[in-house]
Amino acid sequence: MSAEHPLRMNAYYYGFTPTGVIEIDRILSAVATAGKHYHHTEMWSDSDSDEELSEAEEIQAAAEAAAEAFRRAARGGQAVTDLAQQWEDEAAGSLHNKRTHLTRCAAELRGLTQQEKP
Numbered sequence: 457m458s459a460e461h462p463l464r465m466n467a468y469y470y471g472f473t474p475t476g477v478i479e480i481d482r483i484l485s486a487v488a489t490a491g492k493h494y495h496h497t498e499m500w501s502d503s504d505s506d507e508e509l510s511e512a513e514e515i516q517a518a519a520e521a522a523a524e525a526f527r528r529a530a531r532g533g534q535a536v537t538d539l540a541q542q543w544e545d546e547a548a549g550s551l552h553n554k555r556t557h558l559t560r561c562a563a564e565l566r567g568l569t570q571q572e573k574p
Contacts, residue, residue, distance in 0.1 A: 467491025479522035486515040 463485040465472045470491060472484040490500045490511030500511035509517060 464489045464492060468495065479518075479525045482518040483515065483522055486511070486518040490515060 463474070463481055465474060465481075465485060465488050467488045468491060470488075472488055474481045474484070490497075493511060494500060494502075500515075501513075503510040503513070
């Protein structure tokens, strides 16, 4: 579905409400278009020409495109998760270093105060 093929959400006897997720809306549109063109699903596999996809092929193509988009998003999500873990590890290491430094400072202060006592 492109600018030359806008999304269709209504068939003859049913319609869909857009989800706002273009990949899902393209699947819904492909089903609605098939329903608008043919009243019976057994005709969805018929193509008017060798160059055009059948209604069933259009639905499958929309589903494949959605699946690929979600796979890309999942890979991106994993990269974000990995980066977050890296930052968390670095922060934990930084906190450990600060805690160690503060412990040393406290020990030095205790040592100084011990020396000041008569």
